Amino acid sequence: MTQTRDIVPLRLQLTSMNVSEIIPAPTKAGEEERGSPLATMNGNEQRFKGCEVTLYPGEASEMLIQLENRGDRTLQFNISIEGDFPSEWYRVSVEGRELLPKREKEAVIYWEIPDDFFESDEVGKYSKSLLLDYQGKIYVSYSEADTGRHFSESSIFNLYIRPRSLYPKFLPEIYREVDFIGRFLKIFEQTFEPTVQALDAMWAYLDPLMTPEAILPFLAHWVGWQLNPALSLNRQRYLIHQAMEIYRWRGTRRGLRFYLHLFTDLPLDEDLAEEEKHISIREMFTEGFVMGNTKLGESAFVGGGQPYHFTVVLRTDSTMEIDEKLVREIIEQEKPAFCTYQLDIV
Secondary structure (H helix, E strand, O other), X not given: OEOOOOOOOEEEEEEEOOOOOOOOOOOEHHHXXXXXXXXXXXXXXXXXXXXXXXXXXXXXXXXXXXXXXOOOOOEEEEEEEEEOOXXXXXXXEOOOOEEOOOOEEEEEEEEEOOOXXXXXXXXXXXXXXXXXEEEEEEEEEEEEOXXXXXXXXXXXXXXXXXXXXXXXHHOOHHHHOOHHHHHHHHHHHHHHHHHHHHHHOHHHHOOOOOOOHHHHHHHHHHXXXXXXXXXXXXXXXXXXXXXXXXXXXXXXXXXXHHHHHHHHOOOOOOOOOHHHOOEEEEEOOOOOOOOOOOOEOOOEXXXXXXXXXXXXXXXXXXXXXXXXXXXXXXXXXXXXXXOEEEEEEO
16 A cells, blocks of 8 residues: 655656757647547646657667665665557666665666658557657656555656658757757658768769669660679679770780689789789790791791680689680680680689
């Protein structure tokens, strides 16, 4: 049984760690929709009397519960919460349930609402319309350890669900104090802000290494590059990114080696001799038959070698697999039309 007393042994205080920038105008509970939890929970008390907490979808917030034992006896206490909001929005954290005489203890209520609060259909199961303002009560029931007498304390708090908004910051202060203006401007912000953000990051959309996959075909067409479905997405990104460099050296040994390097990930080995490179391209050069410098049967032979011919040797480790068909397609595409070649994958 709850005892009446002149001296309250326990002092209860609520403190919001996220102070509301805009507090809606006070309304009487009787003015609320008939039958709503707000209208029946506090009788004729004003709805917005108490601690103020503003919650933003997807962001965590805290409310501090401060308990002070002003008496000379140890108190055993328990904390409970009631309100017109779902219990999934909060959790209470407190160390121990005992408060020594002349001591203080703090408990924390952690709040977090879904980041899709304004888009989700789940809010409809709590009310016929979307509520942005809620009210609750903190109940602290406690008893004296030696006498067993039971007491209780309570305190009202209010929750305001608001979207994060940038536009009110550009208004004069007198307009920023009006809650409705902030929520009204949020409608326009949600419409235009994605476009503004896209323009701020336009450079990323034009970079083949960072652009979304849906824009990659456009960038490939922009540089005249034909996408190959046989290649991985990351490989095609690198090839499109280096397309102009490939075009610049097309038809040369340097260009072919660079293309094969991008496709196979084999190193260029620019400091090594040609026969030691992972991507070796050797051309066959002979002096031909020149009278006075050549002796038949010694330094010359009838028939000669194949003109405009080169050899491509790819040296890989045992774990790397190379698609020979695609390699041949690359060579056919990059070499001069009159040249012939030989491909060896070692």
